[in-house]
Amino acid sequence: MPISPYPSLTAALLAWYDRHHRDLPWRVSPLRQARGERADPYHIWLSEVMLQQTTVQAVKPYFLKFLSLWPTVKDLAAAPVEDVMAAWAGLGYYARARNLKKCAEAVAAEHAGIFPDTEEGLRALPGIGDYTSAAVAAIAFDRPAAVMDGNVERVISRLYAISDPLPGSKPAMKAKVRALTPEERPGDFAQAMMDLGATICTPKRPACALCPFNGDCLALKEHDPERFPEKVAKKEKPxxxxxxxxxxxxxxxxxxxxxxxxxxxxxxxxxxxxxxxxxxxxxxxxxxxxxxxxxxxxxxxxxxxxxxxxxxxxxxxxxxxxxxxxxxxxxxxxxxxxxxxxxxxxxxxxxxxxxxxxxxx
DNA sequence: TATTCGTGGCC
DNA sequence: TGGCCAAGAAT
CATH class of the missing domain: 3.90.79.10 (Nucleoside Triphosphate Pyrophosphohydrolase)
Incomplete structure (x- = not known):
């Protein structure tokens, strides 16, 4: 029997993802990847920016509208900024739209319309931070970047029963993600962690019986996965x-x-x-x-x-x-x-x- | 490190 | 029904 190239948790998650991944407009499924299809960096970047603090259901129609209006990053770079803001209207966090336009212009003018293929190169662009640079590097370019969003924070905090509150516990959680991220299929691994957090390891009433980590999850062993992740109290709204x-x-x-x-x-x-x-x-x-x-x-x-x-x-x-x-x-x-x-x-x-x-x- | 940035859906 | 939450970034 061949030795798995992955930690066992990683292998279990990828096997789960092969069967239970979500179909999303910007995603290339494992089956399509096996047929030689690759994710389009423009599509991945556009979707990731839209998905910042925004639900998949809200993003879908906007993503399709943007692709229809501006099929390539060069098209977006050439568009009037007023048109981009009007197309973004209703999605919220409007600095994202201004930075989206700036980023497209930078890719078109400074990178010949080709997105940088490393975490560091992406991180230098407007509107691309720690999460998005890692996500695009992993999903679009197969880089083994440690991708950590709110879903991953929830999964990791439960798997290891991390009691320290966010955001202080973020570096420790990132180290756990890094240890689990494989050299092979890092993009699928990142998307699998996020799908798991979105569909199984949910904030309320997680479906632990269906989780590929349920034999290893320390929060489940303690009988209270819902209490993770701990967060610092937020102040009231004036x-x-x-x-x-x-x-x-x-x-x-x-x-x-x-x-x-x-x-x-x-x-x-x-x-x-x-x-x-x-x-x-x-x-x-x-x-x-x-x-x-x-x-x-x-x-x-x-x-x-x-x-x-x-x-x-x-x-x-x-x-x-x-x-x-x-x-x-x-x-x-x-x-x-x-x-x-x-x-x-x-x-x-x-x-x-x-x-x-x-x-x- | 803490604050400022939208919106809609959910229970 | 109101608090919570969603693939966070910029400053």
Whole structure:
């Protein structure tokens, strides 16, 4: 009997992956790899950036839309940044879209349209950090990089019953991943760890009976895998308030602006708003409207961001002339072409309930 | 090391 | 129903 080239845990996981891997639009399955197909580095990179802190189900339609609009990294590099932001609208964490464009430009201009094939080379590109550089190196280029995301942290913390809380325990967990990562099939190993975390070793009610690690898992031996991974307590979310102003002209156009490139919703499109402050009375009056008009209160929209909750009082008015010192007027029936984040779509819908329906209200 | 960055689904 | 979570990066 030949000696396995892998640690036994690694071999068990790869065997599980061969039978139970998920089919994903950017993935080349083990069977297709055996027929000689290779993962496309552009597809892997694009999917990995979209998947940062984002679920597979949310990413799928965006991934297919981007490939349709921009089939190669050179196409993406040549695209207007406004088009990229509009295509990304709704997916969140918009710095990813700005860095995606910068990264495509760097690959096109400095690497002749070919992605670097090492972890270090990838790590130097915009929007590519520790996780994404390792993931692309392993999945697209068969480099034995140690890939650790939230799924892997959960699997490893349970397998070894690591009690120290994240993020402090990250280096120790990374060492465990490195020891398990094989020279052969490192990309499949990384994807297998993440599939395992997504489908078996889930945060709540893990399906330990189906897990290839269930004979070795220390958390399972202790009868409480759900308590891992431990995490440091997070602080509570403050509430901020502000006002948003929806002006519609007689021609059926709405006043829009572009947010500055840095910070929250950077580079995205918005309706005029006040600053969002912690003051309880901020935003309840139309004092800071973009121009004098008969502003009517349309309602209050609540939106929860990562680190604060926003209560936005929405005002609306109809104008005869299209006054605008900064910004532009855009047809209400064509708002899908704009880079409007979800909170702005909520505000517009509060003022114009049918804005995003077929007839545009 | 700690904070800032979206959004939607889930129980 | 509200807290938790998702293939994290930049600063």
């Amino acid at each position: 509430v901020r308030q502000g006002a948003a102003f929806v002006a519609v002209s007689q021609e059926g156009r709405i006043l829009l602006r572009r947010r500055i490139d840095s910070g929250l919703l950077g580079g995205m499109t918005e309706v005029p708003t006040t600053a969002w402050t912690a003051r309880a009375d901020g935003g309840s009056t139309p004092d800071h409207a973009p121009f004098d008009a008969d502003w009517q209160m349309a309602g209050v929209v609540t939106h929860v961001f990562t680190h604060f909750e926003l209560r936005l009082t929405v005002f609306r008015t109809r104008t005869e002339t299209e006054i605008a010192t900064n910004g532009w007027w855009h047809a209400v029936t064509d708002l899908d072409s704009q880079a409007l984040p979800t909170v702005m779509k909520k505000a517009i819908t509060q003022a114009i309930p049918l804005a995003f329906t077929r007839d545009g209200g």
